[in-house]
Amino acid sequence: MAHAHDHSHDHGSGSCTPAPSGGVAGHEGHVHGPYDHHHHHHHEPPSRASLPFAVGVALNLGFVAIEAVYGYLAHSVALIADAAHNLGDVLGLVLAWVAMLLARRRPTLRRTYGWGKSTILAALANAVLILVAVGGVGIEALHRLAEPAPVEGLTVLIVAAVGVVINTVSALLFLRGRERDANLRGAFLHLAADALVSLGVVLAGLTIMLTGWMWIDPAISLIVSLALVHSTWGLLRDALNMAMDAVPRQIDAAEVERFLVAQDEVDEVHDLHIWPMSTTEVALTAHLVIREASDPAAALLPRVCQALRERYAIDHATLQLETPAVAQACALADEDTR
Secondary structure, three states: OEEEEEEOEOOOOOOOOOOOOOOEEOHHHOEEOOOOOOOOEOOOOHHHHHHHHHHHHHHHHHHHHHHHHHHHHOOOHHHHHHHHHHHHHHHHHHHHHHHHHHHOOOOOOOOOOOOOOHHHHHHHHHHHHHHHHHHHHHHHHHHHHHOOOOOOHHHHHHHHHHHHHHHHHHHHHOOOOOOOOHHHHHHHHHHHHHHHHHHHHHHHHHHHHHHOOOOHHHHHHHHHHHHHHHHHHHHHHHHHHHHOOOOOOOOOHHHHHHHHHOOOOEEEEEEEEEEEOOOOOEEEEEEEEEOOOOOOHHHHHHHHHHHHHHHHOOOEEEEEEEOHHHHHHOOOOOOOOO
16 A cells, blocks of 8 residues: 655645655555645745735725615615625625635644635635625615615715726735635625625615615615525535535546546545645645556655646645555445546
8 A cells, every 4th residue: 555645735836756765565465656735935024914804904994884884874774785785795804814814824733724714614614794794785785676765876876986996996905815825715705795795785875866766775785685695595504515525616536537547557536535724725635546567656645646636726745555455455445436
């Protein structure tokens, strides 16, 4: 039995250095091959990585206070709805920020994978918080539709216009690095969507000023709430799947299995598992049934580990090699994971 452990933290940019060859015969026909375990840390300094979160939290928290106060004074449920959503964004940014800092902590003997899973828990908590806030705003909007209240259109327009600027600036803070980090990409997309939501509130204020239709304010808030439920439901679904160790949606498990079987030395693959260690790192374990060879691990394991990282962004691969005789006795060979 051979184990190859390839642990790299370069998020797809590093190389898989071949481990020393020369496995020795082991018990029950197993072969104990090379142990390849190396860590690459190409992270930004914590202070620089935290800067977008700190500025984004400060800007949005200040705007939440402004929006809530003027929403109350202007009797605008649309502004209050947007304030509640922005508060959810602030909490979400704080959670993502803390999770990012925790994920940088080194693994320990108790937490051998470190704190990477905290980024997934942060995404899950963020989704729940937003849905709760949107639910409360939606109920108030329905009451306002039944009994429309006077709304100061100009106040709504001005405050929401400030929101467009703040959310746009906040989104741009996460523009850099969003392609390689799901947390940054999620923050960017969420804040960009907020800018569009605030733009909708601007249109509501303008419509009230031009037509005097007070019902447009709760109507816009309902539309905004439904849009947020739609986008947040996707976040909740993805976070739950990650928390349950489901295969990340950007990876086709069947394709990975076909790739492993296609290797010249490999006849069969079983006990294949692919799961997210965090929102940015993916792990894989598999048993590879190989043809009889003197030392297949010397070439096979480094090549496969590097290909998994480059083709599928799977940073942590653990592969167990088995001969056909050993595979027949493997208790995990008959498990159906499909």
